[in-house]
Amino acid sequence: MIQQILFLLTLLGFAIILRKRIVQISRTIRLGRDVKIDGPTSRRFRNMLLVAFGQKKMFSRFIPAFFHFLIYIGFLVINIEALEFIIDGLAGTHRIFAPYLGGFYTVLMNVFEFLAVAVLVACVVFLIRRNVLKLPRFWSAEMTAWPRLDANIILITEIVLMLAILKMNAADQILQHREPQHYPSTGKLMFSSILIPVLEGYSTSFLIFVERFAWWFHIIGILAFAVYITYSKHLHIFMAFPNTWFARLQPAGYISNMPVVTREVKSMLGLPIEEPGTNEPPGRFGAKDVNDLPWTSLMAAYACTECGRCTSECPANITGKKLSPRKIMMDTRDRLEEVGRNLQNGGNGLDDGKSLLDHYITREEINACTSCNACVEACPVLINPLEIILELRRYVVMEESGAPASWNAMFQNLETNFAPWKFSAADRFNWAKD
Ligand code: SF4
Numbered sequence: 001m002i003q004q005i006l007f008l009l010t011l012l013g014f015a016i017i018l019r020k021r022i023v024q025i026s027r028t029i030r031l032g033r034d035v036k037i038d039g040p041t042s043r044r045f046r047n048m049l050l051v052a053f054g055q056k057k058m059f060s061r062f063i064p065a066f067f068h069f070l071i072y073i074g075f076l077v078i079n080i081e082a083l084e085f086i087i088d089g090l091a092g093t094h095r096i097f098a099p100y101l102g103g104f105y106t107v108l109m110n111v112f113e114f115l116a117v118a119v120l121v122a123c124v125v126f127l128i129r130r131n132v133l134k135l136p137r138f139w140s141a142e143m144t145a146w147p148r149l150d151a152n153i154i155l156i157t158e159i160v161l162m163l164a165i166l167k168m169n170a171a172d173q174i175l176q177h178r179e180p181q182h183y184p185s186t187g188k189l190m191f192s193s194i195l196i197p198v199l200e201g202y203s204t205s206f207l208i209f210v211e212r213f214a215w216w217f218h219i220i221g222i223l224a225f226a227v228y229i230t231y232s233k234h235l236h237i238f239m240a241f242p243n244t245w246f247a248r249l250q251p252a253g254y255i256s257n258m259p260v261v262t263r264e265v266k267s268m269l270g271l272p273i274e275e276p277g278t279n280e281p282p283g284r285f286g287a288k289d290v291n292d293l294p295w296t297s298l299m300a301a302y303a304c305t306e307c308g309r310c311t312s313e314c315p316a317n318i319t320g321k322k323l324s325p326r327k328i329m330m331d332t333r334d335r336l337e338e339v340g341r342n343l344q345n346g347g348n349g350l351d352d353g354k355s356l357l358d359h360y361i362t363r364e365e366i367n368a369c370t371s372c373n374a375c376v377e378a379c380p381v382l383i384n385p386l387e388i389i390l391e392l393r394r395y396v397v398m399e400e401s402g403a404p405a406s407w408n409a410m411f412q413n414l415e416t417n418f419a420p421w422k423f424s425a426a427d428r429f430n431w432a433k434d
């Protein structure tokens with residue numbers, strides 16, 4: 001009974017912490033500008049199914065995709081076992097499903113163990129890749145101490161959790177023979193039975209301690225993991241789903257218009273103006289801080305996996321410019337978190353004397369972007385770092401007239417010659433003379 005009460009209190013404690021964190025994240029995302037979500041639902045559903053659930057874009061790089069897929073499947077399937085843990089914990093039972101499922105329970109447990117070993121191997125491969133092989137994209141400038149540590153913490157935690165499952169099952173199998181009235185049979189379990197010779201010589205009370213310790217360790221580990229990922233890049237496990245659902249459906253090269261500017265141009269050209277509500281004055285042209293960005297971009301910042309595929313394809317980054325699209329997403333999230341903390345502590349929120357532009361992302365970075373969309377194409381969860389870069393640039397150009405001098409010459413040519421070059425529109429076909 002004491003164990004049941006303890007379990008219930010643990011569960012409630014973690015649920016309260018998790019709820020508080022979810023409320024804080026959703027509050028910061030809602031700071032973003034409203035955005036019209038259009039396009040067919042079927043396409044959005046397809047994106048979510050193929051890209052988030054099916055990991056389609058990950059497979060453009062097969063080896064990491066394969067190991068990532070093992071972890072992903074392991075995460076999905078092994079968590080079904082957590083359901084039994086929770087029922088056992090609340091009801092004070094032990095392996096409640098075993099007597100009902102019989103032989104199928106043995107199959108199920110063997111599948112879980114197989115996946116546990118697969119996850120373990122994949123995590124070791126990823127640790128080697130990051131820390132021994134030192135893949136350049138995991139060691140670039142924005143991958144400072146915390147992002148690197150964050151990735152390692154998760155990989156090591158997953159290894160320890162998987163080992164706990166195997167150890168628990170090994171101790172359990174020995175106890176099934178010694179005290180069958182308390183330990184229902186699981187049948188032979190493929191991987192954990194390898195550990196039986198190591199534990200067999202120990203006393204029953206010690207094995208009960210090992211089994212219980214591993215059980216509590218595993219369930220508390222899962223609950224703590226659920227809270228931890230809300231502070232980590234691993235939040236992508238959940239955020240990838242809404243992010244792929246709300247991802248833009250227009251072709252990659254499509255640059256969204258600003259309704260107030262469209263209205264001005266249409267009225268100058270004498271064209272009909274259909275968009276309702278576009279005659280309201282804009283709060284600000286472009287974006288200086290996170291609240292000027294569409295809420296979908298803020299959500300994307302929480303969906304970023306920090307994989308660096310975008311940066312590894314970015315021509316500006318490859319040619320040594322300061323720009324990294326991954327850093328753009330990481331900075332947006334860091335600023336959002338800062339504003340969230342300000343609000344939670346009753347502080348000034350956005351009015352803390354800082355802003356996304358300049359305090360996190362520099363003008364040198366945004367000016368280096370060629371708007372080629374390579375980062376958008378590379379992202380395995382359909383994030384669009386370019387959207388944020390363009391909004392920041394719009395602010396600099398339209399609110400501060402702060403474009404570099406060479407750009408101003410181009411703007412002037414566009415205005416007078418309707419082309420970026422310094423030739424009159426009348427001379428456009430000179431090349432075709434004779
Ligand atoms: S759009 Fe900009 S940030 Fe993205 S890959 Fe191209 S240059 Fe880099």
Ligand code: SF4
Nearest residue numbers: 304305307308310379
């Ligand atoms: S934006 Fe996409 S590609 Fe870039 S680091 Fe984040 S998840 Fe990876």
